[in-house]
Amino acid sequence: MMIYDIAIIGAGASGLMLAANLDMEGSRGIILEGSSCIGSKLLMSGGGHCNITHGGSVKDFVYAYGNEGQALRRCLYRHSNLDLARWLTEHGVELADENGDPVEPSYGSNGIDNEGRIFPASMKARDVLDVLLGEASLNGWQIETDARVSGLRKDGSWEITLINGYELRAKKVVIASGGITYPETGSDGSMLEILEDIGIDINEPRPALSPVYVENYPYAELSGISVPDVTVIAFSSDAAYTCKGKAARMKGDLLFTHEGLSGPVILNISKYVEPGELIRLCYNKELHELPRRMQRILRERSRGLLGDVRTNVLASFLNQDDFIVSGVDEHGMVTAGGVSLEEIDMKTMRIKAHEGLYAIGESIDADGITGGYNLQLCWSTAAAAADDLKDNKE
Ligand SMILES: Cc1cc2nc3c(=O)[nH]c(=O)nc-3n(C[C@H](O)[C@H](O)[C@H](O)COP(=O)(O)OP(=O)(O)OC[C@H]3O[C@@H](n4cnc5c(N)ncnc54)[C@H](O)[C@@H]3O)c2cc1C
Structure with a gap:
């Protein structure tokens, strides 16, 4: 041999x-x-x-x-x-x-x-x-x-x-x-x-530096648009996956894709994200500072049963746009x-x-x-x- x-x-x-x-x-x-x-x-x-x-x-x-x-x-x-x-x-x-x-x-x-x-x-x-x-x-x-x-x-x-x-x-x-x-x-x-x-x-x-998918994703039509300096918080019930048992928090550019969330801040936080758990997007901006098409989607999402835009709901989306994670892409970098x-x-x-x-x-x-x-x-x-x-x- x-x-x-x-x-x-x-x-x-x-x-x-x-x-x-x-x-x-x-x-x-x-x-x-x-x-x-x-x-x-x-x-x-x-x-x-x-x-x-x-x-x-x-x-x-x-x-x-x-x-x-x-x-x-x-x-x-x-x-x-x-x-x-x-x-x-x-x-x-x-x-x-x-x-x-x-x-x-x-x-x-x-x-x-x-x-x-x-x-x-x-x-x-x-x-x-x-x-x-x-x-x-x-x-x-x-x-x-x-x-x-x-x-x-x-x-x-x-x-x-x-x-x-x-x-x-x-x-x-x-x-x-x-x-x-x-x-x-x-x-x-x-x-x-x-x-x-x-x-x-x-x-x-497990995959890391991956796009993340969420339930009831509303931003498919924004595919290709990115928003700078977004804070993302990933909550997890499994302390092993988050930073020392706390929710993981990162800031950076967010990219909307046809199917879900990407961009550096999402890729970087993805290893702390788990299906079924909450992910929070804080845009750190006034409504008018966001892309126009996104402003329209946020207004639509803020409408009450009578069709009126609820300003308190709209304001809360700017700093607490919460989603339940449905998956993390297998193709992590x-x-x-x-x-x-x-x-x-x-x-x-x-x-x-x-x-x-x-x-x-x-x-x-x-x-x-x-x-x-x-x-x-x-x-x-x-x-x-x-x-x-x-x-x-x-
Ligand atoms: C799309 C993409 C973009 C990236 N961009 C960047 C970037 O710009 N900057 C950066 O820093 N990092 C980047 N990365 C990450 C970086 O490329 C990797 O971390 C790095 O290449 C890993 O190198 P490695 O040699 O450790 O492993 P690998 O490159 O995965 O090499 C391992 C090798 O071992 C072989 N192998 C596996 N099992 C066996 C076996 N049983 N017997 C024999 N051979 C085996 C495989 O065939 C493979 O060729 C990127 C990754 C991807 C996927």
Whole structure:
């Protein structure tokens, strides 16, 4: 049976970021990718433009990961947005903000000077994927597609079984298999089930950064219209899903779609939202500041039995437009849940109770809001694992 020094399971952003940062000179490394395509989700990122990270000081990043932010702090500081930006520019990927203006990683500071979303200047995710693949190849990694892992067992080294029955061994294994959303890209959660079978604590994976659907949705005709600076409050009877047991509250731009609610504030709060529970929209505006068509709908909704507009009802809609959630779209941009952070040494990304096993990227129970924080998480966790694997080469 073929024995490798390191096997990475998953050729998505995190697996490739690790391979691009770990020279396998003198040792054998393999990336096992279950699907026939490499980096599918990376290519979809930012609508194909790839919002690779966020500007500003890395100190401000922690809040972007909600309750898990504190556990990630050390990893984010050690492998920051500035480190990712430097690495990309050093490898020929120029960066830009969302207006296309160049972004220079400022050496010596503790972040990137520009605030806001950071993209490759070409606005092409393909350019990021190409540089990762090129570096992984220069570092000596072998990449196998259509190599879906169906079993993992420790027997001295790690024994890995593929779905076609093929078996191989590796001294160390890195789980970079992503979450459960967009299963057509290959990220179907199968690896999380395999880890659970060998006794690793997995927090229930669920879609995050998803559109939300509500009962009696009145705004279908406003599809495509967005309202800035809306406060959204998600009430939940399950304290585990809300911020420390309280209702989750976020502010940002709301987008009405034909079928439901979207836009950054809805995507960001969606992991705290549950079917059957209440979601409250507070527009923080006077009626005349809202889009005209929306004003008309609100007036219609405020009419009493005699057809008169009840001004108190109309006024209450502005700050308490309440709906019962009917569903959260399965196609979340990320997955909340995954390998419990309790299982992981966040300095090295080792799974503590399982010698030689690591977990990085979206497979771990951490996820960020929109704005480049999820690819930054892939980078920070992959770089942490790469450092540890470098320091402990056998
Ligand atoms: C539409 C969309 C837009 C997005 N936009 C952005 C953005 O602009 N900025 C941002 O920061 N984030 C964005 N994200 C999120 C970001 O793309 C992901 O968080 C990131 O790509 C996750 O990388 P990963 O390597 O951890 O997992 P994945 O990219 O999911 O890769 C995991 C890989 O593992 C493979 N795999 C799974 N199970 C097995 C198995 N059993 N055996 C072998 N292989 C297996 C899968 O086939 C997959 O290729 C977006 C996501 C989506 C869906």
